[in-house]
Amino acid sequence: MRVNVEANTTTxxxxxxxxxxxxxxxxxxxxxxxxxILIHEPAASQLLADNGARVNGELVQIPEGMVRRAIAAxxxxxxxxxxxxxxxxxxxxxxxxxxxxPTCPNFIDPDSGERRPYVMEDAIAVARTCDALDNxxxxxxxxxxxxxPADQMDVYEFALMAQHTVKPIVAWSFSEETxxxxxxxxxxxxxxxxxxxxxxxxxxxxxxxxxLNSGQDxxxxxxxxxxxxxxxxxxxxxxxxxxxxxxxxxxxxxxxAEALHGLVVAQLISPGTPLIIGGVVSIMDMRDMxxxxxxxxxxxxxxxxxxxxxxxxxxxWSTGGCTDAKTVDEQAAIEAAISIAMGGLSGPSxxxxxxxTDSGLTGSLSMLVMCNEIISMVKRVTRGLEVTPETLxxxxxxxxxPGGNFIGEDHTVSRYRTECYFPELADRSNVESWQARGATTxxxxxxxxxxxxxxxxxxxxxxxxxxxxxxxxxxxxxxxxERS
Numbered sequence: 001m002r003v004n005v006e007a008n009t010t011t012x013x014x015x016x017x018x019x020x021x022x023x024x025x026x027x028x029x030x031x032x033x034x035x036x037i038l039i040h041e042p043a044a045s046q047l048l049a050d051n052g053a054r055v056n057g058e059l060v061q062i063p064e065g066m067v068r069r070a071i072a073a074x075x076x077x078x079x080x081x082x083x084x085x086x087x088x089x090x091x092x093x094x095x096x097x098x099x100x101x102p103t104c105p106n107f108i109d110p111d112s113g114e115r116r117p118y119v120m121e122d123a124i125a126v127a128r129t130c131d132a133l134d135n136x137x138x139x140x141x142x143x144x145x146x147x148x149p150a151d152q153m154d155v156y157e158f159a160l161m162a163q164h165t166v167k168p169i170v171a172w173s174f175s176e177e178t179x180x181x182x183x184x185x186x187x188x189x190x191x192x193x194x195x196x197x198x199x200x201x202x203x204x205x206x207x208x209x210x211x212l213n214s215g216q217d218x219x220x221x222x223x224x225x226x227x228x229x230x231x232x233x234x235x236x237x238x239x240x241x242x243x244x245x246x247x248x249x250x251x252x253x254x255x256x257a258e259a260l261h262g263l264v265v266a267q268l269i270s271p272g273t274p275l276i277i278g279g280v281v282s283i284m285d286m287r288d289m290x291x292x293x294x295x296x297x298x299x300x301x302x303x304x305x306x307x308x309x310x311x312x313x314x315x316x317w318s319t320g321g322c323t324d325a326k327t328v329d330e331q332a333a334i335e336a337a338i339s340i341a342m343g344g345l346s347g348p349s350x351x352x353x354x355x356x357t358d359s360g361l362t363g364s365l366s367m368l369v370m371c372n373e374i375i376s377m378v379k380r381v382t383r384g385l386e387v388t389p390e391t392l393x394x395x396x397x398x399x400x401x402p403g404g405n406f407i408g409e410d411h412t413v414s415r416y417r418t419e420c421y422f423p424e425l426a427d428r429s430n431v432e433s434w435q436a437r438g439a440t441t442x443x444x445x446x447x448x449x450x451x452x453x454x455x456x457x458x459x460x461x462x463x464x465x466x467x468x469x470x471x472x473x474x475x476x477x478x479x480x481x482e483r484s
Contacts, residue, residue, distance in 0.1 A: 021307050024308050028256035028260060031253060031254060033064055035061075037212045037258070038058050038059055041223070043223065044265050047265065062261060074267055075274050080202070082168050084166035087167045096347060096350075100321075100355040101322075101353035102142070102157075103143070104143045108357070108366065113447075117147075120145050120148060120160060122141075123160040124160050126143070126365065126368075127139055127163075128164050129368060129454070130368070132457040133368070136167075137167065138350070139161055139167050142355050143363045154172060154173040154174055155473070157171075159470045162189060162462065163462050163470075170205050171186075172205045175220070175221075176220040176221055177480070186200075186230075188466050189462065203276070204233070206225075206234055208234070208236050208258045210236045210243035210258060229272075229273055231276070233275075233317045236280075237279060238279060240283040240297065240301075248300070262275065278309065278318055280353070282297055293322040293353070294336075295324075303342050318343050321351065321355060326362070328370055329443070333370065340378050373446075391415075425446060425449060
């Protein structure tokens, strides 16, 4: 029997020691207990006060013990169910899921290539494209609808996407009211409240504000999700040197504190509510005053926060597949590849914002499709190396012998396709074959793939009775708006 064996079945990657992760966690505990956080929702402040927090107006200081109890109550593993059961997301340590992000005000028109405002038809196109791409695991909109009522674009977005993908959706909303509208549609898809409780079919996304500022809408949405046991992402967006310290350990400590106060509230309302911590953590480029989505620091900070989340036994919401480039060019490919690879190697539960260009201001289907190819390569790398008697292949090497070749061996035939990665869009052919096929660039092949998906891919539709319930929710939202 072999003893003292360390089995590395996947690639390994770390940017923090265990001691460093603990020090960041302890700093976050100190921030919450001694500095506190502004909470603008009285019901949340009262709930925290009733359970031992110190409340002085809107400033709430949360003792260490409350945070530790919340972490202990929060699940590390859960499932978000899809209309196609094979597309369901199992959330557990070191299982990484990739998908886009929401709310870009602009969109790259897939026909003209021009940058323009995002409209309802784009939400359908994004959902269909995500549905068709094997390495995109969940769906967000890549935009914010501009041709729907401004205070209902979140509800329209969910309704449109849910009808054009069988994959789970990560939803967002402006308010608790529209959060409830979205939930009613998700319950209709699930087949009722009890069915949803057994198999939740979407994730909700909300953000506190940095530094240390919890807005009323964000907290109301978090509390609604906790009451209904909706899996929720509660993560800040921090800019080193602007809304967080310039030093990266300080960024991680502050961001962790901002996420953990939401975890405490959720677990006080309903222990066991699935909550994902994390955030968009990057730098403010002081030359151009932008959130740098392609900066290496985004990948480094995300990897560090992932390790702290793993230390705490909590799911992590990370960022990747995005760029500061204004078009899907060489810069976009470089920046996306680095962040996707760092995400895959560090092992968060989710890597979102895949498909962002223009520092998060413009969504692009071409960027999404190119990133799908990058993700497939990264998934092969992170699958690692299998070392067994069969894969060591000593008997096969002996049978072939010095000077032979392995092309005709049964071992090669049976294992080659599972061992090796085959790209969908990247070209490996010789130059003559490439020229015979039109001498296309990667960018051209990406654009062709986008158009092919939009022309041919039709996801399984929702049942008519579910669509009718969606229409009822949208109609009621219109009436509510007119009365307000």
